Amino acid sequence: MTLMDDRFHVSSIFLLTLAVCFFSAYPMLSGEAVSDIWTFLFVVSGWVISLCLHEFGHAFAAYRYGDFSVADKGYLTLNPLKYSNLLMSIVLPVVFLMMGGIGFPGGAVYINMAAIKTQKQKSLVSAAGPIGTAIFAFLLTLPFWSGMAENSNLNTFWAALSLLAFLQISALILNLLPVPGLDGFGIIEPFLKGDLKKKIHNVSGIAILAIFFLLFNDTPVSDAFWTSIAFIAKMCGLDFDLIRQGFSVFTFWD
Numbered sequence: 001m002t003l004m005d006d007r008f009h010v011s012s013i014f015l016l017t018l019a020v021c022f023f024s025a026y027p028m029l030s031g032e033a034v035s036d037i038w039t040f041l042f043v044v045s046g047w048v049i050s051l052c053l054h055e056f057g058h059a060f061a062a063y064r065y066g067d068f069s070v071a072d073k074g075y076l077t078l079n080p081l082k083y084s085n086l087l088m089s090i091v092l093p094v095v096f097l098m099m100g101g102i103g104f105p106g107g108a109v110y111i112n113m114a115a116i117k118t119q120k121q122k123s124l125v126s127a128a129g130p131i132g133t134a135i136f137a138f139l140l141t142l143p144f145w146s147g148m149a150e151n152s153n154l155n156t157f158w159a160a161l162s163l164l165a166f167l168q169i170s171a172l173i174l175n176l177l178p179v180p181g182l183d184g185f186g187i188i189e190p191f192l193k194g195d196l197k198k199k200i201h202n203v204s205g206i207a208i209l210a211i212f213f214l215l216f217n218d219t220p221v222s223d224a225f226w227t228s229i230a231f232i233a234k235m236c237g238l239d240f241d242l243i244r245q246g247f248s249v250f251t252f253w254d
């Protein structure tokens with residue numbers, strides 16, 4: 001890998017997304033009354049950045065363990081348009097944010113698992129995406145549990161940041177569920193026996209639909225899911241009043 005190799009440069013689209021995130025944060029950091037649109041732009045651009053970091057984690061681990069095709073596919077450039085397709089990777093996750101404020105996993109990198117030698121390495125490739133999400137969530141929650149977010153003059157910014165952090169936590173917990181199609185299953189799949197793995201794959205379509213039905217309806221599974229998210233968010237120092245305020249401002253059209 002060399003710095004001059006075009007396959008490994010940081011894409012201009014990712015840099016533009018970063019610029020939008022920082023530019024939209026500036027009016028809120030000024031402490032003055034600002035338009036709700038800045039919160040919307042901050043959260044959406046921050047969410048796209050998180051998707052890029054998540055998928056880059058998968059791709060980097062895959063490259064590290066032998067699948068060099070991810071470089072040729074542009075997965076190591078942090079370009080959001082390279083991760084699956086625009087509809088599934090960007091549009092639908094953002095629509096889910098707008099509808100209910102849940103971090104819906106989006107995007108996908110296509111890994112050649114046959115090029116990766118060991119079961120442990122295959123498991124780590126699946127885990128690398130959630131690790132990227134967890135690191136990003138940690139950085140977002142740092143101001144809250146460290147006491148940095150006590151400046152009430154920046155209330156609008158803290159509300160937006162707390163919403164973005166909450167979305168990362170919800171996405172992380174959702175994506176770690178051991179359900180086919182999610183990274184949680186990808187982490188354990190390499191260690192499953194062939195017959196069991198085949199049976200699970202045969203019902204994978206039904207399984208993903210079933211879990212989303214259970215999560216988004218009044219069920220014990222939904223209660224346990226949201227209780228876990230709330231517990232982790234509280235442990236990270238997030239204020240639910242701020243999260244609600246952030247979501248209220250985020251949905252400025254409501």
